Amino acid sequence: MQSRRSEADTIGSLDLPIGALHGIQTERARQNFPITGVPLSHFPSIVVALAMVKQAAVRANIEIGGIKPQKAEAIDAACQEIIDGKHHEHFMVDMIQGGAGTSTNMNANEVIANLALTKLGYAPGEYEHLHPNDDVNQGQSTNDVYPTAVRLAVLFHVEPLCAALKGLQSAFGDRAEAFADIAKVGRTQLQDAVPMSLGAEFRAFAVTVGEDIDRIREIGRLLKEINLGGTAIGTGVNTKTGYDKRAVTHLSQISGFDFKQAKDLIEASSDLGGFVTFSGILKRLAVKLSKICNDLRLLSSGPRAGLGEITLPAVQAGSSIMPGKVNPVIPEVVNQICYQTIGNDLVVTMAAEAGQLQLNAMEPVVAYNLLKSLKILINGANVLTEKCVFGIEASADRCRDLLDNSLVLTTALAPHLGYDATARVAKCALATGASIRDVVIEEGLIPESELDKILSPAAMLDRSMSS
Template identity: 60%
Template sequence: MTTTRTETDSLGAISIPQAAAWGRQTQRALENFPITGVAISHYPELITGLAAVKKACALANKQLGELADQKADAIVAVCDEILEGQHHEHFVVDVMQGGAGTSTNMNANEVIANLALQKLGLEIGEYRHLHPNDDVNRSQSTNDVYPTAIRLAALARISPLIEAMHSLSKSLMAKAAEFDHIMKVGRTQLQDAVPMSLGAEFRGFATTINEDVDRLGDLSRLLTEVNLGGTAIGTRINAPVKFGETAVAHLRDISGEPLSLAADLIEASSDLGAFVMFSGILKRVSIKLSKVCNDLRLMSSGPRAGIGEIILPAVQAGSSIMPGKVNPVIPEVVNQVCYQAIGNDLTVTMAAEAGQFQLNAMEPVIIHKVLETMGSLTNAMNVLSTRCVDGIVADEERCQALLENSLVHVTALAPIIGYEAATKLAKHAQANGLSLQAAAEPVLPSEQAVIALSHLNFGEASIVE
């Protein structure tokens, strides 16, 4: 049997595990929201974001004479431990919750209060000495604490995501250099188009990933505007003069982020446009990444009855019944991550739209989906780099055979012999299973045939140039 303690509030008495650092409001949230099974501690950045906010507010309250030094110092000491990764197991409420994040804020208030009480030599639950609301949450509201903490959480995940993007781009560029000498068929709409190098194709993949690094950084700056100090709906009620400015200054130092206090706290307390824009760039990255994975799967199809221009690393058996089969499992899992990210963006969009009047109660699902997307994309790109791209091998003979059997060089002839003649040549070659060289003499006038043959004999690289 688990030993429990009892706490009482206006709703009545409730039992709490004796070893838990949380209190009655957190316990009620545990019972009210058994939704996803994902606790807020699943996202460590969210917990450290909350701790940073609570520390900044304690320092501001102390500086402005609103909180006794002993209480403030105990709160700060606990927050420092949380920032170092301790006590996260006590942040237990479900990430999906009603109440605009109130349960998350109260979870933080209660854990910090109880751990601070222990530092003061007191027992958990002796709130008359240090109270979750009156002291830890002093000069604050969930309306400003939660929006600020979730912004810090998202900002904390940007560097790992950008590093993963750089790593994937670097891997693709290395393959581009390795494959520059290999000529192949370039395709549009799954049809043969013009000759190109395999290296150029991989260089395009690298560019499409790398070009969004700056965009991600630019849009992340939207998250640095916070409403801390606005308290309830941005009115600054129950907060001393200059509390917001003081708390944000402390939070800048604690977080290392270039935070600024919103000019209009009423507007900032209800507007989630920054998350809509930020989620949008995550969707853009996902769409482009998925397209790259589609191409890798198609290019590696076969290996004998498909395109087969590249060989992906064999990382696991591909079938329980077909011996020797190997599947493109790494691009496949990345595709799925991207589909999830695209769906998450729609969730963020609908949740941001769903706010009424001075507050948006849907913030919990927004940060859940944004952090989920950022974490999954980071992991997916790292796996794609190390478990797939780095080990890709080109099948040069297959690339050459497909190129020689195609009619893609005809495009380079169009400016020389004319579009109509080039079309006639290509159609005759295709209909009769001939190469362009073999089809030139029976189809073109002798003078045009000589010109065509002389250009076709320059070799693939010359024709591309």
């Protein structure tokens, strides 16, 4: 029995497995772009997004009489199967490719066409009955399909990311309440500063995470302006009257997102500003998360020769040579996720800048880096929440010992003794090893009963938790 089929294009012909759902253009892309080893199927969101765009297009085309009903029904059904999670393994071209995403668009066109052919009773590759370009890609260009699909794929990740951050915010808030009455040393520039509560420190973590949830949603709205219907450069060449508005409407109905056609399709076909802005908020989030993880590592350092004010959950052995050592591996991995996201943002920025005239050919690397950042940030936030933050315990005795033996209480004396006199007290205490309280009493600077009130960390904790 025949095991191969031959397909031809303007370059020549290639043999494919007889039942393959991809075609010659996908096969050429596989051969031309062995770049990352990461195929489209690695990101189901982009595969689903492509199918949704194709489904919207065929529904628009049937309404304006641009395609025969039998073909349209087969294409629509094929798209729906992909949307439902089937056949993703046939989306095999590399995420990074030349051609401004043409290989991705054709991978979708060929798989959908061959699925539709089988539904009509034909074999894959019998394109005289239903064609990847003439039918599946009717009224479209890579230059409006691909950026629209990438925007949709990114939007699919917005709510999962916000949900992950909401969980992390809640976890920090839970620890803030649990640690509200634990007094400790606050630090600036890694030096002892003033008293605070451990709860206030964790409350600040919760607030900084929560700040970006609404911002991510707000900036995500920029991606709902699309150039679908603009085809090659935004002029709408090869589309029938009424197609573009119908396609956008159908995509909104299919995806659940309220898409709007860009006011100027020529501008929208070359400008990637929305991606740059969205990547920027991911970078901002990464910077914040990395700073928090740095703090968690510092606060848990030791356990005896470091700060040791908190204990992180022990999730695995930390050394192949030092028995009993446990490392802060969860904050460490989130740090690395954040570094990767920050680097990805630079790639997105440079790729957006590289647009020329009516198109930006660098969109594949934008798609790859944005989707990669979203994936690892979601996973990282969930791991940080579940495997670290909820299990953090306070070392209350250690916090109290560090506070009692520090010089931070001198700040409360400054309004009573003046800055210079207070500095002298601190210097004396540091030189002699005595406590601030003992130096003040010994020198008779403030009555003992009044001093106890002034140096009470509880008063300062009240202000830190109510501010």
